[in-house]
Structures are given as C-alpha cells and as structure tokens.
Amino acid sequence: MGFMTAMAPVRAEPDLSFLLDRTSHALRTRMAAALSEIGLTARMHCVLVHALEGERTQAQLAAIGDMDKTTMVVTVDALEKAGLAERRPSTADRRARIIAVTEAGSEVAERSQRIVDGVHSAALESLPATERAALVRALRNLTEGHLAETVEAPSAARRARQ
Structure with missing residues (x-):
C-alpha cells in the first residue's frame, strides 16, 4: 500500500453532493x-409555464427560473422570435413590461409540460415503487428544510455552469 493511499481520509458519509x-x-x-x-x-x-400562471415581469420570471438578466433577455428574445411570447405593458402598471404568452406559446407549453413530466416520470419509474414516494419526500424535506437557505459561497467557489 502506497503512502498516499494510507493517508487518504475515510469517507464516513455517502457523497451526497456527487449523487x-x-x-x-x-x-x-x-x-x-x-x-x-x-x-x-x-x-x-x-x-x-410561469408566464402563463399570471402577469409576470422579465425580472420576476428570471428570479423564478434562477436566470441572470442577460440569460433571461436571450431566452425571451428566442420565445418572441418563435412567436411563442411577447413583451407587453403590464395591465397593473403601464411602466412595467410583462411577458405575455401567445396562443401558439400556450399550445407549445402544454406539449413541453407533457415532455417534462415524461422525463421525470421515466426517472421515478426506474425505481422500485416503494422508493419513489420516499425519494421525492426526502428531497422535498431537504429543499424545504435543512437546505432551504442557500449560503453565499466565497467568490473562489464558482457555481457549475448550467
């Protein structure tokens, strides 16, 4: 056994971050x-999907989707170019601009939601039935409990690119 191997720390817990x-x-x-x-x-x-739930500004939608301003602008530009959404003045505040989903956008959102649900369903169905609800419950408990608050990391620790 080499020197480095003997010095390696023993992992006491499963590597939750990796998993x-x-x-x-x-x-x-x-x-x-x-x-x-x-x-x-x-x-x-x-x-x-989130613009269909109610009148929301680009900034509100960016916060929901965890996107920076530039990414949000590019995303809305792409939706506008495809005829799926448009920027419009808010009915509540004429100075604010909201993202309004077009009729075509609404139909595409229906299709995309079925696709998203299908991907999630396939992942869950790959588990034994007894583990599915437990996994979702455990992840929900973590995200709403112990891991609900994000801690500001020091600037040296970069977030993985999405």
Whole structure:
C-alpha cells in the first residue's frame, strides 16, 4: 500500500453532493434532448409555464427560473422570435413590461409540460415503487428544510455552469 493511499481520509458519509449533481446533470441533459425535439430549451419552457400562471415581469420570471438578466433577455428574445411570447405593458402598471404568452406559446407549453413530466416520470419509474414516494419526500424535506437557505459561497467557489 502506497503512502498516499494510507493517508487518504475515510469517507464516513455517502457523497451526497456527487449523487445529487450526477442525478441533476443526467436529468438536465435528458430534458434538454427531449425539449429540443419541439425547438425549446428548458429555460424557454420554464418562462412559458410561469408566464402563463399570471402577469409576470422579465425580472420576476428570471428570479423564478434562477436566470441572470442577460440569460433571461436571450431566452425571451428566442420565445418572441418563435412567436411563442411577447413583451407587453403590464395591465397593473403601464411602466412595467410583462411577458405575455401567445396562443401558439400556450399550445407549445402544454406539449413541453407533457415532455417534462415524461422525463421525470421515466426517472421515478426506474425505481422500485416503494422508493419513489420516499425519494421525492426526502428531497422535498431537504429543499424545504435543512437546505432551504442557500449560503453565499466565497467568490473562489464558482457555481457549475448550467
């Protein structure tokens, strides 16, 4: 046994970060592939669905989708170019601009939601039935409990590119 091997720390807990990152990455890539078949990105889907829920500004939608301003502008530009959404003055505040989904956008959102649900369903159905509800419950408990608050990381730690 080499010197380095003998000095390696013993992992006392499963590598939760790796497991969640790997799961998240695999879901994101499958989602991207499935949505690309109807000409959407996951961000475009996110904006369409949340804009359909009610009058929302670009800034509000960016916060919901965890997008920076530049990414949001590019996403809305793509939706406008495809005829799926448009920027309009808000009915509540004429100075504010909201993202309004077109009739075509509404139909695409229906299709994209079925695709997203299908990707999630396929992942869950790959587990034994007894584990499905437990996994979702455990993840929900983490995101709404212990991991609900994000901690501001030092500037040296960069967030993985989405």
